[in-house]
Amino acid sequence: MSPMFRALTIRNYRLWASGAIVSNTGTWMQRVAQDWLVLTQLTNNSGVAVGITTALQFAPVLLLAPWAGAVTDRFDRRKVLITTQVTSAVLGLTLGFLIISGLVELWMVYALAAGLGVVAAVDGPARQAFVSELVPVGYLPNAVGLNSASFNAGRLIGPGLAGLLIHWFGTGPVFVINGLSFIAVVFSLTRMNRAELGTQQRPARGNRSARAGLAYVRSHPEIALVMTVVGAVAMIGLNSQITIALMARLTFDKGAGEFGLLGSVMAIGSLGGALLAARRERPTVQLVLGAAAAFGITSILSAVMPTYETFALMLIPVGLAALTMLTAANATVQLATDPSMRGRVMALYMAILMGGTPIGSPIIGWIGEEFGARWTILIGGVGTLLAALVGMIWLSRSAKVREAVQRAAERPVGTVTATAGRAATTATPEATAVARKTADRANTVNETTENSAA
Helix, strand or coil, X not given: CCHHHHHHHCHHHHHHHHHHHHHHHHHHHHHHHHHHHHHHHHCCCCHHHHHHHHHHHHHHHHHHHHHHHHHHHHCCHHHHHHHHHHHHHHHHHHHHHHHHCCCCCHHHHHHHHHHXXXXXXXXXXXXXXXXXXXXXXXXXXXXXXXXXXXXXXXXXXXXXXXXHHHHHHCCHHHHHHHHHHHHHHHXXXXXXXXHHCCCCCCCCCCCCCHHHHHHHHHCCHHHHXXXXXXXXXXXXXXXXXXXXXXXXXXXXXXXXXXXXXHHHHHHHHHHHHHHHHHHCCCCCHHHHHHHHHHHHXXXXXXHCCCCHHHHHHHHHHHHHHHHHHHHHHHHHHHHCCCHHHHHHHHHHHHHHHHHCHHHHHHHHHHHHHHHCHHHHHHHHHHHHHHHHHHHHHHHHHCHHHHHHHHHHHHCCCCCCCCCHHHHHHHCCHHHHHHHHHHHHHHHHHHHHHXXXXX
């Protein structure tokens, strides 16, 4: 097996990946259909309405992050994910049937978008943390990269397919297909060998609160730096579902098919970035900052492209830079976080990554209406570049941050404990279940001792 795909040697991860790519394709189909429904059927090309819809879908992630992280750490993540997938299916099917029956109104889209946001608030950290139960910790960067590759393979297929289906049948069937796609994830979760899953480390009593996750991040400056930069970029730069829709509709006067094609073209670069990340054994904070700067520069260049074709081509390096930043940030945070804290830390990460969208989306939509679609991308690109430069200055001038980053760089990939962690990293795939459970038991003893001493 190529190093790029080594996590696929583990059966449970193969099941997870196969279900995820079906669901991811459906999710991207729904994103395109939702934006097109609001922009062209329920409003008269209102960028503000699209921004509000997006904000309602992401706001719960920000508001419910502390509670969602605690749920992820305290309860069986596999069961949590089954619940979120079934609920998402019901919401998607409901909107689809409302559209097909001709009963849909804008407020209904707003309400169901908010409902999906509540589900996503729990699903996101559970999904991120569950990956560490599927593979040994030494395989984690590869698994994170492959997850991003799956997400962007869906992004490559979904928008173009959605555009065709919208052109032929309208938006309703797209929502129905997305609702049915969640069945694939439920099937993969129920087919897993639970004996081969890593033991989920529950937090000790007195260390279960959401505030413990925030305190953990504050005590790890390398995590805090990554989260700050990613949060700033997410709020002002990662709004492609709005900016691309506005560019296709208002600047180039294109239809649903051409709009969907832009998302697929951008996914070419995103998929490339994800596959490169899967080959990378150790992500670094410096890589996160450099990729953020590259994303800002390429976004600025895309904003001034004169034609639809040149804009589409420029989306490839934009997608490559964005996914390099996101996969490196995700893996850096997970590898730097203690397993018993991972759910709450990843909930904070997801809140920062997705929670900035409710703030930025309506503003971006308003800018597009008032000043033109190009300005939505240009302002996001300049802001992203500034965020990356501030992060670089922070890293260069803070001795505390540099020391934390250096310690993380020197820590062997896959370290869990001095002995058991190395076993879990170097063992063959057939032996990983035993090594991982040994490491988990050792970690539990260590954590109990540390909590008692505290």
